[in-house]
Amino acid sequence: MKEKFQYVLDTFNQVYNLDLTQNEISYGLEPTAKIHIKQGRTTALERKQAYFPDKNQIIWKIWNHREIPFFFDSENTEIYTEVDGTHIINYDIIASSFFLLSGWQEYFSTEKDSYGRFRCEDSYQYKLGIMSIPVVNYYFDILKTIWEINTKKTVPLKNWNGSKFAACLTHDIDTCESGWIQGSFHAIKKHHFITPIILASKKLFNQDVWFNFNEILNIEKQFGAKSTFFFLAQNKPNLRIKNADYSIEKSKFETVFNKITSHGSEIGLHGSTGTHTNLEMLIRDKNKIKLSINGNRFHFLLFDIKKTPQVIDNAGFRYDSSLGFAESFGFRNSFCFPFRPFDIQKDKSFGYYEIPLVLMDGTLQKYLHLSPSDSIEKIIPVFEEVIKFKGVITILWHNSHFSNYKYPGWKDTYIGILSKCKERFGLLDSCSNILDIYLNG
Secondary structure (H helix, E strand, O other), X not given: OHHHHHHHHHHHHHHHOOOOOOOOEEEEOOOOOOEEXXXXXXXXXXXXXXXXXXHHHOEEEEEOOEXXXXXXXXOOOOOEEEEOOEEEEOOOHHHHHHHHHOOHHHHHOOOEOOOOOEOHHHOHHXXXXXXXXXXXXXXXXXXXXXXXHHHOOOOOOOOEOOEOEEEEEEEEEOOOXXXXXXXXXXXXXXXXXXXXXXXXXXXXXXXXXXXXXXXHHXXXXXXXXXXXXXXXXXXXXXXXXXXXXXXXXXXXXXXXXXXXXXXXXXXXXXXXXXXXXXXXXXXXXXHHOOOOOOEEEEHHHOOXXXXXXXXXXXXXXXXXOOOOOOOOOOOOOOOOOOEOOEEOOOXXXXXXXXXXXXXXXXXXXXXXOOOHHHHHHHHHHHHHHHHHOOOEEEXXXXXXXXXXXXXXXXXXXXXXXXXXXXXXXXXXXXXXXXXXXXXXX
């Protein structure tokens, strides 16, 4: 467990800007430091075996006003005790943190959806009702609190240039040339027969209603916000999934890219279908955008935990932001900060950072069937969790959802979310900028 312990400790240190070592925090059967974490039943982790504990094997305890699960312990006791000046954490927060951060359940699960994705309904986050709780942050808060008690020093939370948390704003550009068609079909279903004429007329003058980058930038400018736009580089279907309805190589996208970057926002790659397991395809997509590209998010959130992280690393990306569930908002890895994914086979972390995807417009509209007006109230608890730990919430709002044609009301929901963020003193920025602050702040 030494490598896994170091991985969790490194992630903890990054959150709190500390440099604690295994000499200062001991982990195992017997204490060797003033702060000691008891080791639980970690045989499966050590032998790289599947581990799916039954609900009756999971112990629940309250910490920081929230009931949280512990996955590797058998004795129901106090979370921590003090013995002769040594503070002992009686639950294996190292194994539980690693289990969730590494995606161990995902790695060994054989259940996939029709696109080969790990299903939300099969995750412990969903089964235990903790999707909206960044449980790993609570484990880290236990260790931070015990360190403060033991050392009589205060550990400050993350400083986001004076803001209380960070909202990472992103847009996946799947479609920007067919708003006139989809908007027309939607209007006809509602017996609005004038709308198709209006949309077709605009299209004749090369003004598709979903080619709305200026509108998005202007909205964000009002809030002093910057964002990341992920563009698809392929427009041919693959794996039974449509890719872009546009060609990234058309000259007008050079103008779009210039507008986005001059605003201070970022261009990223929206890896086309199949690139999540094919390095050559992913590099080819990346090279089609004639800019320096730091980050990626895969189309349809395609992700194979046994293959995709190595593909991302080998393609030279600094970050990825694909790890979220389409079916539910919340924390797929139970963590509200960027983190390095872990190579389970090689027992070491990958080189890139994952910026977890927490909230997507399609989740609210398509999967949860919420109305625009009801959505903000539903997601406030997730924001409260992020604010509690001064963490990061990554938001995906497609450019199509800024249009009242087919998606009426969702632009106002996005504006409402930005307003809530500003009210709570959130930093509204792009993936790259937020990662810079996280690593250097």
